[in-house]
Amino acid sequence: MGIQFDAATSTFTLQTARTTYRMRVDERGRLLHMYYGRRIGRGDLRELYPPADHGFSPDYYPCRRRRGVSPDVLPQEYTGCNVGDFRLSCLVVRDGMTGAAGADFLYDSHEITPGKYTLEGLPCAHDEDSEAETLCIRMKDPVTGLVLVLLYGVFARQDVITRAVRLENAGTAPLRLEKAASACLDLPFGDWDLVHFHGRHAMERKMERTPLPHAITTVSSTRGASSHHHNPFVILCDHTATEDHGLCYGVMPVYSGSHRTDIEVDQNGLTRLVTGLHDERFSWQLEPGESFTAPEVLLCCTPDGLGDLSRHYHTFLRRNICRSPFRYARRPVLINNWEATYFDFNTESICRIAEKAASLGVEMMVLDDGWFGKRDDDNTGLGDWFVNEKKLPGGLQPLIERVNALGMKFGLWVEPEMVSEDSDLYRAHPDWALTLPGRTPAMGRNQLVLDMGRPEVVDYLTQRLSTLLRENHIEYIKWDMNRNMSDVYSRALPPERQGETTHRYMLGVYKLLDRLTTAFPHVLFEGCAGGGGRFDAGMLCYFPQIWCSDNTDAIERLSIQHGTSFGYPVSCMGAHVSACPNHQTGRTVPLWTRAVVAMSGTFGYELDLGRLTDEECDQVRDQIKTFQRYYDVIQNGAYYRLSDPDRQPRYVAWQTVTPTESLVSLVLTHPEANARPLHLCLKGLEEDALYKVDELNVYGVTATPESGDNPASQVGAVCSGSMLMYAGYILPHLIGDAPSVQLHLTRLP
Ligand code: DGJ
Numbered sequence: 001m002g003i004q005f006d007a008a009t010s011t012f013t014l015q016t017a018r019t020t021y022r023m024r025v026d027e028r029g030r031l032l033h034m035y036y037g038r039r040i041g042r043g044d045l046r047e048l049y050p051p052a053d054h055g056f057s058p059d060y061y062p063c064r065r066r067r068g069v070s071p072d073v074l075p076q077e078y079t080g081c082n083v084g085d086f087r088l089s090c091l092v093v094r095d096g097m098t099g100a101a102g103a104d105f106l107y108d109s110h111e112i113t114p115g116k117y118t119l120e121g122l123p124c125a126h127d128e129d130s131e132a133e134t135l136c137i138r139m140k141d142p143v144t145g146l147v148l149v150l151l152y153g154v155f156a157r158q159d160v161i162t163r164a165v166r167l168e169n170a171g172t173a174p175l176r177l178e179k180a181a182s183a184c185l186d187l188p189f190g191d192w193d194l195v196h197f198h199g200r201h202a203m204e205r206k207m208e209r210t211p212l213p214h215a216i217t218t219v220s221s222t223r224g225a226s227s228h229h230h231n232p233f234v235i236l237c238d239h240t241a242t243e244d245h246g247l248c249y250g251v252m253p254v255y256s257g258s259h260r261t262d263i264e265v266d267q268n269g270l271t272r273l274v275t276g277l278h279d280e281r282f283s284w285q286l287e288p289g290e291s292f293t294a295p296e297v298l299l300c301c302t303p304d305g306l307g308d309l310s311r312h313y314h315t316f317l318r319r320n321i322c323r324s325p326f327r328y329a330r331r332p333v334l335i336n337n338w339e340a341t342y343f344d345f346n347t348e349s350i351c352r353i354a355e356k357a358a359s360l361g362v363e364m365m366v367l368d369d370g371w372f373g374k375r376d377d378d379n380t381g382l383g384d385w386f387v388n389e390k391k392l393p394g395g396l397q398p399l400i401e402r403v404n405a406l407g408m409k410f411g412l413w414v415e416p417e418m419v420s421e422d423s424d425l426y427r428a429h430p431d432w433a434l435t436l437p438g439r440t441p442a443m444g445r446n447q448l449v450l451d452m453g454r455p456e457v458v459d460y461l462t463q464r465l466s467t468l469l470r471e472n473h474i475e476y477i478k479w480d481m482n483r484n485m486s487d488v489y490s491r492a493l494p495p496e497r498q499g500e501t502t503h504r505y506m507l508g509v510y511k512l513l514d515r516l517t518t519a520f521p522h523v524l525f526e527g528c529a530g531g532g533g534r535f536d537a538g539m540l541c542y543f544p545q546i547w548c549s550d551n552t553d554a555i556e557r558l559s560i561q562h563g564t565s566f567g568y569p570v571s572c573m574g575a576h577v578s579a580c581p582n583h584q585t586g587r588t589v590p591l592w593t594r595a596v597v598a599m600s601g602t603f604g605y606e607l608d609l610g611r612l613t614d615e616e617c618d619q620v621r622d623q624i625k626t627f628q629r630y631y632d633v634i635q636n637g638a639y640y641r642l643s644d645p646d647r648q649p650r651y652v653a654w655q656t657v658t659p660t661e662s663l664v665s666l667v668l669t670h671p672e673a674n675a676r677p678l679h680l681c682l683k684g685l686e687e688d689a690l691y692k693v694d695e696l697n698v699y700g701v702t703a704t705p706e707s708g709d710n711p712a713s714q715v716g717a718v719c720s721g722s723m724l725m726y727a728g729y730i731l732p733h734l735i736g737d738a739p740s741v742q743l744h745l746t747r748l749p
Pocket of ligand 1: 480529
């Protein structure tokens with residue numbers, strides 16, 4: 001396992017537990033990608049790529065007579081620019097003196113070192129258990145002097161390979177990057193499906209699986225955020241792959257801004273994926289001696305299906321991406337006042353919510369939007385991060401003390417990257433906002449985006465937020481971001497650097513987050529961008545949890561959380577029980593079912609608990625106890641999807657498993673007359689172990705089928721893992737609107 005270099009054949013092999021990644025420096029000095037897939041042994045992979053002359057595919061100059069050796073046909077590790085490969089390109093670079101766009105990289109040197117490389121200014125994986133090795137390959141374009149540094153971090157046990165790219169101008173003329181991808185992945189053989197996660201505000205990360213056409217397919221965002229619309233995480237899987245079988249490749253950028261992944265199936269059936277920063281309106285000026293780093297990408301490959309791929313990412317994100325001390329810590333059950341009060345609150349009404357919540361077992365009170373500036377609706381005040389004393393007389397601290405006296409922690413909402421036109425900050429620094437000269441800007445939620453690429457903006461926010469955190473006993477921050485970036489123009493950059501604005505914005509955000517999370521490690525940060533508009537591995541470096549969606553309807557959440565689970569673990573999915581009829585859909589779902597769904601995330605409440613009946617309050621008490629009791633298996637268990645909404649539209653079911661227990665949750669979304677038995681085959685158990693099965697709660701109307709006994713008579717049964725997985729289990733008969741059930745399995749010693 002690890003990284004090997006065979007000097008005789010100039011071959012690099014990155015060996016992980018179950019996969020092999022191989023590249024080779026060819027006779028001409030180009031770095032060819034030879035293979036990535038399930039683990040392979042010895043053999044000369046060169047034979048897979050015999051010389052062949054393809055019309056209209058140009059040859060390398062030395063091969064012009066012999067023909068058949070074309071950059072347009074061979075699998076490349078990272079492409080050059082404008083030198084004969086007509087497929088997707090990783091790079092567009094222009095010589096600042098001649099205007100010529102061109103680069104052709106030749107191998108220069110390499111280094112293999114223990115540990116994991118880091119990237120200056122960018123979030124990236126860390127080597128938590130000192131298990132990683134780094135391969136650094138230097139390639140050089142002899143004409144421009146541009147150096148391409150390919151970085152590989154190999155986490156052998158976890159089957160994860162990280163990649164990043166640094167471009168250094170070692171020449172004498174200025175260069176201009178117009179595209180600089182993070183990675184290229186050529187799969188020379190195979191027929192692949194693309195799995196991606198699309199959506200919109202309040203309906204994020206809907207999973208879609210589609211066969212790749214002989215064309216270019218793009219998953220991208222130009223919004224300055226990873227976006228509600230196209231999550232940057234994509235999967236390529238074999239046409240026949242299922243949850244449990246089949247070759248799957250995951251590609252997860254560690255980046256939160258505009259991104260682009262293109263996938264092309266070429267003339268010979270080779271599939272090329274190129275991923276990285278979006279290149280629309282992007283450029284980066286590279287003076288001699290300067291360098292540019294493209295964000296990291298996490299690659300994972302497994303022969304064992306989509307479920308196994310997800311579990312690899314879940315483990316890796318928690319262990320090697322999240323840096324927060326809270327990533328494994330038990331996090332408090334919270335109540336957030338947003339859907340209870342919106343902007344209409346004061347110290348007394350918040351204390352009333354907190355008192356009721358404390359009496360039911362809630363552990364933290366979070367004060368959402370509206371506590372600062374002149375913020376009585378969403379038109380004003382962003383930027384003025386000073387307490388509104390009309391609502392909160394004496395400031396935050398008296399409120400916090402009352403909340404703390406109830407035995408609860410206190411958390412606060414902020415949206416630091418934004419500014420309202422009607423704010424003191426904007427009046428003092430109109431040039432800090434992104435707006436185009438001579439044009440009125442497009443407004444999102446009537447607010448503007450701060451130019452986070454300006455160091456003085458980042459310094460100001462560092463100082464303001466640090467003061468807020470130092471002067472008040474705040475133990476949680478919800479970091480929101482409620483519009484996408486248009487009118488991108490920085491008043492601080494010269495004309496030739498305007499194309500850098502969007503990426504500089506992200507670098508500024510990362511700097512601010514790095515400073516604050518380092519200075520206040522005891523504060524639990526939750527990310528948010530109008531719900532899940534920035535749900536990505538970049539943000540997870542700073543936030544151990546992210547608010548999944550502004551859609552709190554439990555039934556819609558099933559689909560959102562299902563899609564999210566392909567890449568991201570339960571422990572990072574912010575999920576709350578809210579009021580019914582639901583504020584977004586008007587639907588009514590049983591309180592217990594709302595809790596079952598929210599329990600598959602970080603779990604909290606977001607409603608006026610004062611309006612609940614006594615019986616509902618008892619349910620809330622029980623829900624919190626249930627969550628706390630099964631916290632370990634919910635948050636730390638291996639996650640299995642037991643249903644596919646496209647194939648089993650009747651219900652959604654999922655399961656988490658630790659070595660000692662398992663929790664199965666099912667929500668019936670479409671009850672039917674004369675219903676077929678609800679039969680589930682469980683997953684992830686030990687075949688020969690015995691499990692005691694308890695039906696924890698049946699949250700909805702249960703009816704006994706007229707024909708005889710309720711098949712739920714297996715309750716309390718002791719069953720082998722093999723029986724539960726291969727013969728299955730019959731759940732209780734459920735009827736009514738959105739009933740649900742949870743099963744708890746205890747592994748017997
Ligand atoms: C969007 C968030 O997703 C909501 O939860 C809430 O915090 C609002 N913003 C507040 O403006």
